[in-house]
Amino acid sequence: MKIKILLGVSTVxxxxxxxxxxxxxxxxxxxxxxxxxxxxxxxxxxxxxxxxVVFVASIMYLWKRDIKWDAFASSSAEVGLVFTxxxxxxxxxxxxxxxxxxxxxxxxxxxSLILWLIYIAYFIIRSYISEEGQRARFSSVIxxxxxxxxxIVVITIFLWRTAHPRIxxxxxxxxxxxxxxxxxxxxxxxxxxxxxxxxxxxxDKLNRLKAFLRR
Amino acid sequence: xxxxxxxxxxxxxxxxxxxxxxxxxxxxLVFSILVIVIFNFAFSGSQQTMISLAPxxxxxxxxxxxxxxxNRAFIQxxxxxxxxxxxxxxxxxETIYLGKMLGxxxxxxxxxxxVLPVFALLFNVNVISLPLIAITVLTTLGFVTIxxxxxxxxxxxxxxxxxxxxxxxxxxxxxxxxAVSASGMALGxxxxxxxxxxxxxxxxxxxxxxxxxxxxxxxxxxx
Numbered sequence: 001m002k003i004k005i006l007l008g009v010s011t012v013x014x015x016x017x018x019x020x021x022x023x024x025x026x027x028x029x030x031x032x033x034x035x036x037x038x039x040x041x042x043x044x045x046x047x048x049x050x051x052x053v054v055f056v057a058s059i060m061y062l063w064k065r066d067i068k069w070d071a072f073a074s075s076s077a078e079v080g081l082v083f084t085x086x087x088x089x090x091x092x093x094x095x096x097x098x099x100x101x102x103x104x105x106x107x108x109x110x111x112s113l114i115l116w117l118i119y120i121a122y123f124i125i126r127s128y129i130s131e132e133g134q135r136a137r138f139s140s141v142i143x144x145x146x147x148x149x150x151x152i153v154v155i156t157i158f159l160w161r162t163a164h165p166r167i168x169x170x171x172x173x174x175x176x177x178x179x180x181x182x183x184x185x186x187x188x189x190x191x192x193x194x195x196x197x198x199x200x201x202x203x204d205k206l207n208r209l210k211a212f213l214r215r
Numbered sequence: 216x217x218x219x220x221x222x223x224x225x226x227x228x229x230x231x232x233x234x235x236x237x238x239x240x241x242x243x244l245v246f247s248i249l250v251i252v253i254f255n256f257a258f259s260g261s262q263q264t265m266i267s268l269a270p271x272x273x274x275x276x277x278x279x280x281x282x283x284x285x286n287r288a289f290i291q292x293x294x295x296x297x298x299x300x301x302x303x304x305x306x307x308x309e310t311i312y313l314g315k316m317l318g319x320x321x322x323x324x325x326x327x328x329x330v331l332p333v334f335a336l337l338f339n340v341n342v343i344s345l346p347l348i349a350i351t352v353l354t355t356l357g358f359v360t361i362x363x364x365x366x367x368x369x370x371x372x373x374x375x376x377x378x379x380x381x382x383x384x385x386x387x388x389x390x391x392x393x394a395v396s397a398s399g400m401a402l403g404x405x406x407x408x409x410x411x412x413x414x415x416x417x418x419x420x421x422x423x424x425x426x427x428x429x430x431x432x433x434x435x436x437x438x
Contacts, residue, residue: 062431117385125378125381137435138372142382145361148423149389152420153389157389159396
């Protein structure tokens with residue numbers, strides 16, 4: 001039920017966002033490629049939101065020791081990792097026409113790449129642990145440290161170097177489109193998160209049934 | 216104070232067993248020198264280029280050496296079932312963390328105290344100066360605070376020593392960046408004022424990593 005509502009909301013929002021991004025929003029001097037901005041920024045925002053959920057769910061797991069929180073953390077981390085991958089890719093596609101290269105070691109690119117690597121490690125380590133409780137404990141520790149590391153990475157790299165476009169006074173239509181895009185991707189995040197969670201619960205049920213039958 | 220005394224006992228145990236086996240210090244030392252030698256093949260240039268490359272070479276070497284030595288910190292404990300013994304001691308898990316951390320810190324600093332002069336000699340770069348020593352101590356502290364936690368985590372997984380580097384490097388990236396920048400400034404002969412701002416950044420990371428690791432360590436070595 002919840003999933004159906006989320007699916008409906010995201011579909012409608014997605015159509016509205018597409019209209020606003022490609023038709024409603026004015027074109028800037030850098031041309032059509034600038035419109036990737038409406039995908040890039042929301043993806044980055046939602047990736048941070050997803051990792052924040054991982055952080056909170058990890059703390060909750062270590063506190064309450066309920067495996068449900070581990071399912072929350074890992075589902076959110078998966079969606080966050082996909083979104084981080086996408087925003088790195090969209091950033092790269094945008095950088096090529098804008099700066100002439102696919103990648104530069106600019107502050108935000110570097111910190112995003114490190115963020116991405118931290119959560120890749122999160123999943124690699126999960127795959128190395130077979131015992132459920134231990135896996136949950138270890139990934140909670142990584143989920144907490146990883147998230148605490150994010151601001152540290154960002155601060156350092158900003159001290160180190162920066163070349164990202166500053167957001168200056170924006171056309172109200174641009175702001176509106178950006179807001180709608182962010183809302184769309186937030187709805188999409190919750191949809192994917194809920195789907196992944198439901199899948200985990202089914203997996204769990206299946207495993208319990210298997211164990212029961214084997215007995 | 217009592218906790219610190221107990222932690223020092225654990226650290227002393229590690230140092231004592233190291234003096235018998237000489238496992239960590241000897242292999243990490245040889246490894247560090249080998250890395251430096253390989254870097255010499257990779258980059259050879261004028262004195263001026265060497266000075267600009269030196270901070271990078273130095274910190275890549277120390278980061279790799281750190282992973283190597285931190286991995287050993289818990290593998291020995293695990294293989295001989297010493298971890299169980301340690302956990303049965305009437306001390307908190309936090310104390311075990313502090314003790315292991317101080318032990319690893321000592322090993323790393325010992326190795327670095329030898330590698331720095333060797334580096335200075337081989338590359339003819341003056342890396343033995345007060346700012347560089349301060350940077351080295353603070354950065355090493357950052358490495359071992361987070362490294363001890365992840366080392367304890369890594370030995371409990373199936374892949375063991377494979378796990379530490381993939382976790383350790385992204386998390387300590389900010390410390391490495393700060394250390395390389397600060398060392399570059401120190402070698403370039405800049406004043407204490409500009410270097411000390413980076414030193415402050417590294418010290419802040421040390422404190423954050425120490426406090427967080429101290430509190431989450433008990434979750435890593437449960438049961």
